[in-house]
Amino acid sequence: MFALISLFLCLISLAMIIFALVNIHTSISDKNLFAKSLLDAVGLIVIGMAVFDVSKFLLEEEVIKSHEEITHATQKATLSKFLVIIAIAVSLEALVFIFNAGKKDISLLIYPAFLLVAVSLLVISLALYHKMT
Numbered sequence: 001m002f003a004l005i006s007l008f009l010c011l012i013s014l015a016m017i018i019f020a021l022v023n024i025h026t027s028i029s030d031k032n033l034f035a036k037s038l039l040d041a042v043g044l045i046v047i048g049m050a051v052f053d054v055s056k057f058l059l060e061e062e063v064i065k066s067h068e069e070i071t072h073a074t075q076k077a078t079l080s081k082f083l084v085i086i087a088i089a090v091s092l093e094a095l096v097f098i099f100n101a102g103k104k105d106i107s108l109l110i111y112p113a114f115l116l117v118a119v120s121l122l123v124i125s126l127a128l129y130h131k132m133t
Helices: 002-026 031-064 072-104 106-132
Strands: none
Touching: 002 031, 031 072, 072 106
């Protein structure tokens, strides 16, 4: 079951990346549209890579390593790996939102700033978890 879910997530991430590249290709002729397409493509590619990482993570942890004995150390490493994937994806998406908000309306910068604060809290929480365990 997890192998099938991993395959579907991989296909979805591939579709997102291909869609981003097709959008860039179709907007090459218009310079105003091209800049917006590049920012949108960065967002889609970042999300696509995050989905691919989750797909790879599921495949490694639930399919390949499912027969191994689960210890506290492996659970800690698995949780850390998953949270790092999420933190990287949200950080990159926040940076894309910052560039989009900066071009549209400066008052919209508060939302990506909240995302960056949330990611910072996630990383701090992960560090505290590692320190306490």
